[in-house]
Amino acid sequence: MRTLTVALSLSLTLGLTACSGSGGVHAASGGAGVGDPYFPKSGNGGYDVTHYDLTLAYAPDASDTSDTPDTAPSLTATATVTARATTPLSTFDLDFQGMKVNSLTVDGKKASWTRSGQELKVRPSAALRKGGTFRTTVHYSGTPETITDPDGSDEGWLPTADGALALGEPTGSMAWFPGNDHPSDKATYDITITVPKGLQAVSNGELRSETTTGTGAAPTTTYSWHTRQPMATYLATVAIGHYDITRTTTRNGLPVYVAVDPQEAAASRKVLGKLPEIMEWEEYNFGPYPFSSTGAIVDRGGDAGYALETQNRPFFPGAPDTATLVHELAHQWYGDSVTPKTWRDMWLNEGFATYAEWLWAEDHDGDTAQQTFDALYKGTYFDDKADDDAVWAFPPATPTSAAHISDSPVYERGAMVLHKIRRTVGDARFYDIIQGWAATHRHGNATTADFTAYVEKMAPGKDFTEIWKDWLYGHGKPARP
Incomplete structure (x- = not known):
């Protein structure tokens, strides 16, 4: 068993004024969740995070050999998140599951808070004005949770043989830091991790510094990582080990x-x-x-x-x-830079990345993309007929539930949609489309409707009715390949 000591600073900088009778700010709750069709509790209303500053210190648990319960927290955190209020706020929520919140301030002033499930509801001492910035500091402790996805896979904080691993798709980041855990709210990051000397700590962005301190039995090394391009919470990671x-x-x-x-x-x-x-x-x-x-x-x-x-x-x-x-x-282009606005738009991640595999094979003496498309349509692509049939289980643009956003139709049938577009417009225009799509929405968010509109704009005179109706949104196997 391992324990963890973390200092995580979450600062949300929103300089807003309080309601003060007549003429004051008429503020309301920011609301829990952003209305995602598959994860309605994910994200929060009323603010936009611009920066997370997370400082973590990890240490193996020395109490395992004790006959008494461990009384020391396995994770201790002080955090900093910077955000802007998009509406006047009397309260706002952070996504944060597990661990104990010890104290919380907004703009340096003590704030009250309550918890319910994954929601940490914060009431600042004064209402926050629309358009301003606020700083929320959360002190918390405990053991980060491993979260089971609707599809049965594990995410959140995963113990490993020699350390730990944090993975966040679709909702796991709330297990190790409080935030606005939805892909529609991207931010920059500073993540600092202190570990016992001899372990490494790897995260996103660039390594700014690596410093070893202390002598004797417990020297530590601190790794400071900086991500200067916007990143969705589900893409943040920490890997601790050898x-x-x-x-x-x-x-x-x-x-x-x-x-x-x-x-x-x-x-x-x-x-x-x-x-x-x-x-x-x-x-x-x-x-x-x-x-x-x-x-x-x-x-x-x-x-x-x-x-x-x-x-x-x-x-x-x-x-x-x-x-x-x-x-x-x-995915660094399609998913990380151009990020889906909701989890319904997952095929914009996985269909593109899967089609990249087809294109690589085509350019490196493997099957052509057309051969791969044909094998999928004929049901000869997979070794198991059930896998071939699963491609047609639902339309790639409308997975049946949260448990199926990473199923075959999102990947393979999503790639087939792209191949149909390529056949319709020709190679030159197709590469203009996929490069232009990545450039137009660089570091932003997009929906399926944004994509179909972009394709039609880039290929005037071409008819995409059948592709959208039968391949992207249609149920069952299309009548024609």
């Missing part, structure tokens, strides 16, 4: 930071060596890379049940194959 660290650059000077568990180093070496080549190929096809560094995190197989496109450096449970590396790096 890693072989490689720092290189691509041919155009982009920093590459790769962290690999020593047990996975040999198996990962060949594929990870392709990372610069894959990045160059993806920039050629998708347009300029939207972030200031790239890389990968490879932990042991079994530490998580899936790879994830954590921003700047995707996470892999065990050595990835080439297709998976292509997929997760493509």
